[in-house]
Amino acid sequence: MKDVFNMDETGLFYRLQADHSLATKQLEGRKQDKERLTVVICCNEDGSEKIPLWIIGKYAKPRCFKNVNMNSLNCQYRANKKAWMTSVLFYEYVRSFDQMMHGRRVLLVVDNCPAHPRNIERLRNVELFFLPPNMTSKIQHCDVGIIRAFKMHYRRRFYRKILEGYEVGQSDPGKINVIDAINLAIPAWTIDVRKETIANCFRHRKIRSASDVARNLDESTYDEETQDLETMINQCGYRNKMDIDNLMNYPGENEACSEVQSLKDIVGTIIENNAEDDSEDDTVSLEPVTRKEALMASNTLHNFMIQYKNTTPELLDAIRKVRDELQIDLNFKGKQTTIESYFNRV
Incomplete structure (x- = not known):
């Protein structure tokens, strides 16, 4: 059911x-x-x-x-x-x-x-x-x-x-x-x-x-x-x-x-959740990735997948959607920069 x-x-x-x-x-x-x-x-x-x-x-x-x-x-x-x-x-x-x-x-x-x-x-x-x-x-x-x-x-x-x-x-x-x-x-x-x-x-x-x-x-x-x-x-x-x-x-x-949590445990959990966990030993955080780097990687992945024998149309569509999203986002950010630069020159 x-x-x-x-x-x-x-x-x-x-x-x-x-x-x-x-x-x-x-x-x-x-x-x-x-x-x-x-x-x-x-x-x-x-x-x-x-x-x-x-x-x-x-x-x-x-x-x-x-x-x-x-x-x-x-x-x-x-x-x-x-x-x-x-x-x-x-x-x-x-x-x-x-x-x-x-x-x-x-x-x-x-x-x-x-x-x-x-x-x-x-x-x-x-x-x-x-x-x-x-x-x-x-x-x-x-x-x-x-x-x-x-x-x-x-x-x-x-x-x-x-x-x-x-x-x-x-x-x-x-x-x-x-x-x-x-x-x-x-x-x-x-x-x-x-x-x-x-x-x-x-x-x-x-x-x-x-x-x-x-x-x-x-x-x-x-x-x-x-x-x-x-x-x-x-x-x-x-x-x-x-x-x-x-x-x-x-x-x-x-x-x-x-x-079961006591009131003391609940208060302790709230305090813990508001604090940074410096004691956690999981090494490093993710390295920031720029939009240009992500777009280049998506292009590389797309080029690989159109050569890969097990690729399906659904997989390619998913990759293209990712690439389109990155292109739109990158173009939008680029236009913003251009407009801001224009006003700065005036």
């Missing part, structure tokens, strides 16, 4: 490498908190609507966000000291979801965790349904198969990025920052997780194991995606490689991704 939505949170070790020794060293002690995000996933029962991700990090203003137009990203970013879903964030999420529905009556199914308060009043479009505590693991569809599909696609994109980094001579391409992780997570959800996968998750309510659900959704697609991920991991040359099931269900990744 199009009007029944399911929402759930999952932890994500966004730098997790498929090597037992590297992962243990990478995530020991305090680093585990720094390299973990909480991702909020929501979709409707037939898979026709995937709500933009909410991503919760530890830092409100990571240095890597500098020069980034966050409004252009198809997600919402929030932060608190544990990178968890909180009762305050859940309240904000449900309010935002309610506004998105624009007069359409829908049901939002959520689990019964302490960070999901029931007393959200004056919702115009949304009715909340809280799963009984003993039933959550059995019928929480996001928890069962959809989150696994999302993580599979995220990690495929992550290892593809690592291999591309090695190709261009990067020394540690796996050391991505939060904005890199967001830019991997968004297409993993909006592009890669298929409508059919979501719809099938809702049909397989009696299956208990997440890995069994994933295999039952679409055997050929599951095998192809798993093989693709395994191939990329093998190319990374890890000495102590972990298997896919361990990578997809890494210990601690999904533990305690939500909590």
Whole structure:
């Protein structure tokens, strides 16, 4: 049904490498908190609507966000000291979801965790349904198969990025920052997780194991995606490689991704969100790119794509739209400069 939505949170070790020794060293002690995000996933029962991700990090203003137009990203970013879903964030999420529905009556199914308060009043479009505590693991569809599909696609994109980094001579391409992780997570959800996968998750309510659900959704697609991920991991040359099931269900990744906030915690979060996060260790911010540089790059990409054997008309149209936007913007700015220069001479 199009009007029944399911929402759930999952932890994500966004730098997790498929090597037992590297992962243990990478995530020991305090680093585990720094390299973990909480991702909020929501979709409707037939898979026709995937709500933009909410991503919760530890830092409100990571240095890597500098020069980034966050409004252009198809997600919402929030932060608190544990990178968890909180009762305050859940309240904000449900309010935002309610506004998105624009007069359409829908049901939002959520689990019964302490960070999901029931007393959200004056919702115009949304009715909340809280799963009984003993039933959550059995019928929480996001928890069962959809989150696994999302993580599979995220990690495929992550290892593809690592291999591309090695190709261009990067020394540690796996050391991505939060904005890199967001830019991997968004297409993993909006592009890669298929409508059919979501719809099938809702049909397989009696299956208990997440890995069994994933295999039952679409055997050929599951095998192809798993093989693709395994191939990329093998190319990374890890000495102590972990298997896919361990990578997809890494210990601690999904533990305690939500909590109830006290008044003291809420005040602390507000103070943190108004402060610059100098302690965040995600290296550098994005280098500013000029309009001329962007236009030249779009021309280069266009010239490559018209020679590339797998190019489709839709891809070329998308590139041309980007190029047109840059040309219009550049011409407009240029005209402004000319007019200003004219008046300065008078």
